Amino acid sequence: MIQLFHVSKYFDRRPAVSDINLEIGKGEFVLLMGPSGAGKTTLLKLLFCAETPDEGQILVNNRNVARLTASQVPALRRKMGLVFQDFRLLPNRTVAENVALPLMIQGTSAFETRRKVTEALKAVGLEHRKESRPGVLSAGEQQRACIARAIINSPIILLGDEPTGNLDPDLAAEIIELFKTINARGTTVMIATHNREVMQQVSQRVVTLNQGRVASDLGGVG
Amino acid sequence: MRRLVYVVREALTNVRYNRTTTLVAVATTAFTLACLGIFVLLYFNLKGITGSLKGDIKVIIYLQDGLTSQSQADLQHRIKNEREVASLTYVSKEQALADFRKQFPSEQHLLQGLGENPLPVSLVVTLAPEFGSAESVKHWAERMRAIPGVAQVQYSQEWIEYLNQLIRYLELGAVIVGGILSAASVAIIASTIRLALYARRDEIEILRLIGAGRIFIRIPYLLEGAVLGAAGGALSLAMLRAGFEYVSHRAGMPGRLVGVESALSFFPAQMSTLMVFGGLLLGFAGSFVSLIELGRARS
Numbered sequence: 001m002i003q004l005f006h007v008s009k010y011f012d013r014r015p016a017v018s019d020i021n022l023e024i025g026k027g028e029f030v031l032l033m034g035p036s037g038a039g040k041t042t043l044l045k046l047l048f049c050a051e052t053p054d055e056g057q058i059l060v061n062n063r064n065v066a067r068l069t070a071s072q073v074p075a076l077r078r079k080m081g082l083v084f085q086d087f088r089l090l091p092n093r094t095v096a097e098n099v100a101l102p103l104m105i106q107g108t109s110a111f112e113t114r115r116k117v118t119e120a121l122k123a124v125g126l127e128h129r130k131e132s133r134p135g136v137l138s139a140g141e142q143q144r145a146c147i148a149r150a151i152i153n154s155p156i157i158l159l160g161d162e163p164t165g166n167l168d169p170d171l172a173a174e175i176i177e178l179f180k181t182i183n184a185r186g187t188t189v190m191i192a193t194h195n196r197e198v199m200q201q202v203s204q205r206v207v208t209l210n211q212g213r214v215a216s217d218l219g220g221v222g
Numbered sequence: 223m224r225r226l227v228y229v230v231r232e233a234l235t236n237v238r239y240n241r242t243t244t245l246v247a248v249a250t251t252a253f254t255l256a257c258l259g260i261f262v263l264l265y266f267n268l269k270g271i272t273g274s275l276k277g278d279i280k281v282i283i284y285l286q287d288g289l290t291s292q293s294q295a296d297l298q299h300r301i302k303n304e305r306e307v308a309s310l311t312y313v314s315k316e317q318a319l320a321d322f323r324k325q326f327p328s329e330q331h332l333l334q335g336l337g338e339n340p341l342p343v344s345l346v347v348t349l350a351p352e353f354g355s356a357e358s359v360k361h362w363a364e365r366m367r368a369i370p371g372v373a374q375v376q377y378s379q380e381w382i383e384y385l386n387q388l389i390r391y392l393e394l395g396a397v398i399v400g401g402i403l404s405a406a407s408v409a410i411i412a413s414t415i416r417l418a419l420y421a422r423r424d425e426i427e428i429l430r431l432i433g434a435g436r437i438f439i440r441i442p443y444l445l446e447g448a449v450l451g452a453a454g455g456a457l458s459l460a461m462l463r464a465g466f467e468y469v470s471h472r473a474g475m476p477g478r479l480v481g482v483e484s485a486l487s488f489f490p491a492q493m494s495t496l497m498v499f500g501g502l503l504l505g506f507a508g509s510f511v512s513l514i515e516l517g518r519a520r521s
Binding site: 048050070071074075076077078080082088089090101102104105107149 | 225228424425427428429430431432433434435436438
């Protein structure tokens with residue numbers, strides 16, 4: 001599903017990620033661990049084309065994303081779900097409108113949109129908050145709304161950049177459970193985090209980055 | 223269809239959220255277009271006046287005092303038979319005095335104390351349109367001046383030449399001022415859209431991240447610019463109309479120029495539509511300019 005071959009990215013001539021080789025199969029759940037500045041966010045940005053690699057090749061769903069033109073990037077992103085630490089919800093829209101945005105972009109019919117929004121909100125347990133604005137939601141609820149938006153298009157890959165960073169341990173555990181449920185349906189999930197408790201909870205493959213390089217790639221922890 | 227509804231709704235939301243900047247942009251665009259409109263309005267009216275003068279060139283031939291009725295009749299007959307003459311009206315001394323009193327009721331004291339009627343007999347000649355060029359009118363008037371019994375010949379051709387020259391200057395002025403003001407309008411609207419883009423940069427970023435394409439992101443802003451421009455164009459039209467009514471009412475200009483029956487007129491409907499459409503295009507161009515920067519980013 002995701003393959004990285006000798007990928008490097010430099011900012012001001014300093015490597016953010018350096019010579020990364022990684023292969024992630026379909027349906028895998030991968031935790032990307034490492035301290036702040038290890039290159040986790042840069043690696044995710046390379047995957048969803050917010051950055052282009054200075055060296056190496058990246059294949060996502062058999063497409064070389066490094067060679068995508070600006071007009072080809074949106075199509076790739078529509079196959080991905082992105083979850084961020086700061087949620088990135090539109091404050092002036094309701095939860096339902098926020099969740100519906102990816103469908104709106106694709107011109108999905110109103111009936112189909114309503115059906116999928118209800119389904120996605122149900123999956124994250126946020127049906128009762130669909131008419132609320134993000135500002136009145138708790139952090140956990142906002143992250144659930146963000147996840148609902150990410151999964152509404154049934155993405156092949158779900159990427160999370162510190163999705164539990166703003167949450168207390170209990171809420172973080174709930175959110176990770178959600179990711180696990182989504183992964184169980186066949187979606188490839190990759191989460192960048194520095195939270196070791198998450199690692200305990202997931203017990204899946206853990207790739208650790210340090211100073212932009214892969215320090216370890218373990219199949220799972222007990 | 224859903225996408226179209228979405229982008230139109232976004233454009234209107236942009237206008238609503240940035241109410242102050244929107245109003246400033248519309249007002250500034252309106253003033254800018256109104257300045258340009260003044261030039262165009264002047265140009266249109268002068269062109270119309272010149273056209274009506276050309277189609278109705280009148281030459282007034284004043285006869286010498288003391289000519290007998292027979293001499294006056296001979297002169298009238300001779301001039302009427304000229305091939306350049308379309309029509310001829312004889313104006314007696316009494317008629318001239320009556321006309322003067324009618325046209326200038328407050329200036330009657332000028333004639334008091336003069337005793338005898340000082341106004342001369344005149345022949346008002348309308349020339350055929352095919353002899354309406356400056357050269358042929360001038361040549362014909364000189365020929366009439368040389369006829370014994372003719373005291374003076376007056377015609378409106380000098381005015382036409384003067385107006386033609388003025389129109390040429392106005393054309394040049396309109397092109398230069400129009401160019402500068404149009405660029406100013408584009409810059410103003412571009413700044414407004416840039417502010418809107420800045421205010422909604424987070425939203426644009428989110429849309430990009432969830433897979434919105436360039437067109438989907440840009441169309442609301444292009445529409446917003448077009449709406450601002452069109453609103454500015456319509457407002458400028460209203461301002462021009464009000465100004466036009468004020469000036470024509472205060473100055474009482476219609477009919478003042480010799481030989482011009484309807485001197486001033488406002489833009490025809492097509493021209494008014496064109497002004498609003500011009501505003502719309504300028505607004506669109508302004509948005510386009512501001513969106514160029516947005517297009518440089520890949521993410």
